[in-house]
Amino acid sequence: MSREELLELIRSHFGKIVGILLGLIISLFIIFLGFIKTLFICLCTFLGYYIGYKFDSGTLNDFSDFIYRLIGKLNKRS
Known part of the structure; x- marks a missing residue:
């Protein structure tokens, strides 16, 4: 081959x-x-990919914008 x-x-x-x-x-x-630690690693990996995707696509201008959006969504749930 x-x-x-x-x-x-x-x-x-x-x-x-x-x-x-x-x-x-x-x-x-x-x-x-173990299952729980592996699940945590997969979750962190997916979260890192998602944040990186948002930065690359231009949806988020900077990291502080991301944090403010996240805090705002968490406050609305309370």
Whole structure:
């Protein structure tokens, strides 16, 4: 198998490969750290991704804007 064929195989099945690797990593975390700690790590990772996505898309101008929005939403719930 040539390098080009291997790269095409990876490109055509990229989602499956990422899913398998993600499943493997999460299962190892659950085995070694436990379910609750793994859930916390996944939650923090998703939160970091979400905040980074908002900054990259231009929705948030700076970090203080994000904090003020978050505090405002928390105050409205109370």
